[in-house]
Amino acid sequence: MILKASILFILPTLILINGQNVSNSLNEFSLNLLATTNSEAGDNLNIALSPFTIWTLLTIVSEGAQGNSLRQLVSVLKLNNNIKQVRSNYLAMHDSLLKEADGVHLDFSSAIFTNKKFNLRDSYQKNIKEFYKVNVIPTDFKNTKSAADDINNYISKNTNNRINSLVNDDDLRDAFIFLTSVLSFKGEWKSPFNRTATKPEAFYDEKGTKIGDVKMMYQNGYFPYTRVEAIRSYALELPYGSDGKMSMVVILPFKGTALANSLNLLSKFTFNKLLDYLEDAEEKFIDEEVQVYLPRFRVTSEFNMDRVLNKMGIKDIFNSQEADLLGILDQYLYISRVLQRADIEVDEEGTVAAAAAGASFAYKSPPPKFQANRPFMYFLVDKPTRSMVFAGKVSNPNSF
Structure with a gap:
C-alpha cells in the first residue's frame, strides 16, 4: 500500500561553523531554485520565493531518506555529507535567525502534522526535534476539513495572519504526513524613503x-x-x-x-x-x-514546486515506486506535492x-x-x- 506524504512550504543564514559550507550550500540552491522557477514561470510573472524554507523542509526530509532518494536530496540541496556538521550548523542558524534586532521582526518555525494512527520512527523524531526544532503535531487526517483548519491556523499564527488559507480538503486527501516551514518577516528600512x-x-x-x-x-x-x-x-x-x-x-x-x-x-x-x-x-x-x-510593490506567488524541484534533480521522492523514505515512518511514503505561497510587500x-x-x-x-x-x-x-x-x-x- 502506497501512502502519500504531503509537504507544504510557505514563505524564507546560516551561522558559519567549520567554514562556509552550509551558507554556500543554501545560497547555491537558492539561486538555482529561483532560476528554475523563473524559467517555468516566464518573463511576465513576478516571483516571490523563500528558498530557505524549501531548503529547510527538504533537509528535514533528507534525515529520513535512504538510497537514491537521499543521494538526490544531498546533491541538489548541496548538503555536506557530514550529517553532524549539517545538524550543528542548522541549529546555530536557527538561533541566529531568531535573535532580536532593532527594526527587524522575524519569526520562524517548522512543524510536522502526523497521522494519529502512525508514529514517526523514534530516531527520526528525536533528530528533527533536537536539531531542527520541529514541532510534531498529531492530526486526524480522516477529517480533512478539521486537519486543514488546524494547519491553516498554524500557518496564519506563524505568519502574523498574512497567509490564512493555503491548504484545502483536497490537498490533504490520503495524506499521512504534512510538513510546514513558516517564516514571517517585517523590516523597517534603516533609511526610509520619503x-x-x-x-x-x-x-x-x-x-x-x-x-x-x-x-x-x-x-x-x-x-x-x-x-x-x-x-x-x-x-x-x-x-x-x-x-x-x-x-x-x-x-x-x-x-x-x-x-x-x-x-x-x-x-x-x-x-x-x-x-x-x-x-x-x-x-x-x-x-x-x-x-x-x-x-x-507587492508580490504574491503560489506554486506547486514539484516540477521545479524535479527539473533540479529531486525526482525519486515524488515517485510512488521509487521513493525511499522508510527512515521517517514504517510505511511506504512518497511526496505528493510541495506547495508554496509567499507574499512580499515593499514600501517607503x-x-x-x-x-x-x-x-x-x-x-x-x-x-x-x-x-x-x-x-x-x-x-x-x-x-x-x-x-x-x-x-x-x-x-x-x-x-x-
Whole structure:
C-alpha cells in the first residue's frame, strides 16, 4: 500500500561553523531554485520565493531518506555529507535567525502534522526535534476539513495572519504526513524613503518598451553599490533596522541584458562573492551618495514546486515506486506535492514578507543613479550568516 506524504512550504543564514559550507550550500540552491522557477514561470510573472524554507523542509526530509532518494536530496540541496556538521550548523542558524534586532521582526518555525494512527520512527523524531526544532503535531487526517483548519491556523499564527488559507480538503486527501516551514518577516528600512518623493514613473521591459507605470520611491543615501561586469548587472544593498542585521540586495541587469541571463551568471559567480563586492564597495565609497529609485510593490506567488524541484534533480521522492523514505515512518511514503505561497510587500517604510570570471568595480561619479525601472531581482539577506531568507524578481508592473 502506497501512502502519500504531503509537504507544504510557505514563505524564507546560516551561522558559519567549520567554514562556509552550509551558507554556500543554501545560497547555491537558492539561486538555482529561483532560476528554475523563473524559467517555468516566464518573463511576465513576478516571483516571490523563500528558498530557505524549501531548503529547510527538504533537509528535514533528507534525515529520513535512504538510497537514491537521499543521494538526490544531498546533491541538489548541496548538503555536506557530514550529517553532524549539517545538524550543528542548522541549529546555530536557527538561533541566529531568531535573535532580536532593532527594526527587524522575524519569526520562524517548522512543524510536522502526523497521522494519529502512525508514529514517526523514534530516531527520526528525536533528530528533527533536537536539531531542527520541529514541532510534531498529531492530526486526524480522516477529517480533512478539521486537519486543514488546524494547519491553516498554524500557518496564519506563524505568519502574523498574512497567509490564512493555503491548504484545502483536497490537498490533504490520503495524506499521512504534512510538513510546514513558516517564516514571517517585517523590516523597517534603516533609511526610509520619503513618501512625498514617490511619483508615478514608467516601467520598461528588457527590450526598452514601456509596459506600465509604477509608484517609484526615491531617496539619496549612503548605500553599498557597485557595477559587476561578471553578472552584467548593478547591485545595491538597502539595510534594515539600526544595526543592519538584515538587508535587501537588489540586482538590476544592464540595459539590454535579460534578467534570466544575469541570474544564470550570478549562479556561477556565487552570491557570497557578490556580498564580498558589496562590502568592498561600502568601504571604498563610504562617503558617496547613491540616487535610489525603487518601485513600491507587492508580490504574491503560489506554486506547486514539484516540477521545479524535479527539473533540479529531486525526482525519486515524488515517485510512488521509487521513493525511499522508510527512515521517517514504517510505511511506504512518497511526496505528493510541495506547495508554496509567499507574499512580499515593499514600501517607503520597509518590507513585510510572509526567498565567475573576474569582476571589477567601476569608479562612481557622484551621484550614481540606481534606477529600477526595468526587470530586477531582489534578495533578503541575514548579514551575520550571509544567507538568503527570501528571493524573487519584479518584471510586470501590471500585476502588483
